[in-house]
Amino acid sequence: MTLAITNTLTGKKEPFKPLGDPVTMYVCGMTPKDRPHLGHAFMFVHMDVIRRYLEYRGYAVRHIQNFTDIDDKIIDRARAAGRDPLDWAREYTEAYFEVMDRLHVRRAHEYPLVTGNIPGIIHDVQELIDGGHAYPTSTGVYFDAATFEDYGALSGRTAEDGAAGARIAVDEEKRDPRDWALWKLDNESSVTWESPWGRGRPGWHIECSTMIRRTLGEQIDIHGGGADLLFPHHENELAQAEAATERHPFVSYWTHTGLVLTDGEKMAHSLGNFTTTADVLTDVPPDVLRLYLLSVHYRSTLQFSPAAIEQTRAGYERLLAVMRAKGESVDGDCNELDVELSAARQAFDAAMDDDFNAPRAIGALFDFGRAINRLSPASSAADVSSAQSVFTSLLGVLGIELHEPDAASDDATPFIDLLVQVRRQLREARQWELADTIRDDLGALDVVLEDTPDGTVWRRG
Numbered sequence: 001m002t003l004a005i006t007n008t009l010t011g012k013k014e015p016f017k018p019l020g021d022p023v024t025m026y027v028c029g030m031t032p033k034d035r036p037h038l039g040h041a042f043m044f045v046h047m048d049v050i051r052r053y054l055e056y057r058g059y060a061v062r063h064i065q066n067f068t069d070i071d072d073k074i075i076d077r078a079r080a081a082g083r084d085p086l087d088w089a090r091e092y093t094e095a096y097f098e099v100m101d102r103l104h105v106r107r108a109h110e111y112p113l114v115t116g117n118i119p120g121i122i123h124d125v126q127e128l129i130d131g132g133h134a135y136p137t138s139t140g141v142y143f144d145a146a147t148f149e150d151y152g153a154l155s156g157r158t159a160e161d162g163a164a165g166a167r168i169a170v171d172e173e174k175r176d177p178r179d180w181a182l183w184k185l186d187n188e189s190s191v192t193w194e195s196p197w198g199r200g201r202p203g204w205h206i207e208c209s210t211m212i213r214r215t216l217g218e219q220i221d222i223h224g225g226g227a228d229l230l231f232p233h234h235e236n237e238l239a240q241a242e243a244a245t246e247r248h249p250f251v252s253y254w255t256h257t258g259l260v261l262t263d264g265e266k267m268a269h270s271l272g273n274f275t276t277t278a279d280v281l282t283d284v285p286p287d288v289l290r291l292y293l294l295s296v297h298y299r300s301t302l303q304f305s306p307a308a309i310e311q312t313r314a315g316y317e318r319l320l321a322v323m324r325a326k327g328e329s330v331d332g333d334c335n336e337l338d339v340e341l342s343a344a345r346q347a348f349d350a351a352m353d354d355d356f357n358a359p360r361a362i363g364a365l366f367d368f369g370r371a372i373n374r375l376s377p378a379s380s381a382a383d384v385s386s387a388q389s390v391f392t393s394l395l396g397v398l399g400i401e402l403h404e405p406d407a408a409s410d411d412a413t414p415f416i417d418l419l420v421q422v423r424r425q426l427r428e429a430r431q432w433e434l435a436d437t438i439r440d441d442l443g444a445l446d447v448v449l450e451d452t453p454d455g456t457v458w459r460r461g
Contacts (some may be wrong), residue, residue, distance in 0.1 A: 006299065023059045025063045031074065033092060036095060036096050039260040042258075049298070050298075052399060064212070070085060110215055118202070125202075140184040143205075154238055183197055186201060238250050291312050317458075318366065320404060325384055327376055329379055336375055341386075348394050
């Protein structure tokens with residue numbers, strides 16, 4: 001099958017044809033002004049799955065993710081707290097790694113910083129001025145949107161939309177309302193750099209254009225980020241890069257994740273309606289949270305719901321139950337289990353080839369798990385173990401690991417598994433009273449049994 005990716009630029013699913021080897025992938029990283037919230041986790045987990053699946057398909061991937069470690073909001077928050085802005089940014093950059101490592105988000109091959117790319121940014125701004133695409137004013141340097149014919153193609157914005165695409169106040173010297181700051185003059189802040197146009201710091205959008213060009217080249221395969229970055233950030237990135245290099249396309253496949261909502265509104269630091277990822281992880285195991293974040297397609301919206309996370313916890317328990325299945329036939333050779341294994345691989349690959357459809361892929365794995373539970377009594381231990389190995393391997397492509405709660409220190413786990421197996425056999429023999437006695441006695445020991453279509457799942461009460 002052919003991998004197809006929905007390209008935001010065209011709005012269509014397109015066959016994946018990389019520019020070369022390795023596949024080049026850039027993901028817009030955080031502006032580290034506060035701790036990462038679930039909206040950040042949603043985007044970075046889904047981007048991680050895209051990378052993982054490409055590698056599963058045999059592609060080498062060069063993955064770059066930046067940190068915008070200086071910006072107006074960082075400066076304002078640090079100043080209000082009496083802190084150095086760069087120290088503030090470093091603190092919340094570390095907060096990113098603390099939670100994303102726990103969520104199994106693979107580290108990018110490089111994390112360029114804005115503050116580490118100032119010479120390149122100044123060079124690229126001057127290049128745009130020399131090419132007639134930018135102009136200086138008394139407050140800085142602006143990109144001239146009217147000089148880029150395709151401006152608005154990515155987001156669908158037209159000239160009549162008119163909104164200024166920068167994180168600064170409107171400047172009367174701007175030639176067009178759409179123009180945005182490439183360099184902002186500033187003689188007051190403690191974090192500024194000398195430039196040919198005066199002391200200041202970069203505008204938001206030029207930063208990513210420069211970092212992409214310096215780390216991956218003038219054309220890349222995949223550019224990822226949240227839907228809230230589509231305009232103005234990515235629209236302006238595209239214009240800057242193609243205007244400077246005269247190479248098209250700057251990005252072959254633009255991929256945008258949906259937003260996480262709180263009570264129907266975008267979760268955001270600026271709105272104060274966010275739930276930090278670290279806070280959720282105090283009560284929810286990382287793999288359960290990751291499974292929850294992958295419960296919707298990456299381009300879809302996720303309404304944050306603690307109740308839904310609890311339902312996901314039960315789903316994770318069903319996945320764990322698959323790993324407790326035991327082959328019971330001494331000489332079993334269950335061809336049906338081999339058929340289910342092959343079907344599971346095909347269903348998983350088909351789902352992920354269809355624009356990285358993680359929810360559908362997870363559904364295929366739940367189906368496979370049910371088959372393992374159903375067929376294990378007629379299968380040998382080797383056959384069941386082989387099926388379980390494939391099961392965990394495919395979950396690993398999604399970055400989901402299976403861990404028994406406190407398994408390393410819980411000596412009772414094998415005995416509970418044995419009692420659950422005996423109870424299943426009693427139920428099959430219609431000895432309901434004895435089966436219920438096992439259930440009730442385990443319940444008195446704070447072990448809760450749940451009978452599901454996938455088999456019996458147990459958990460601590």
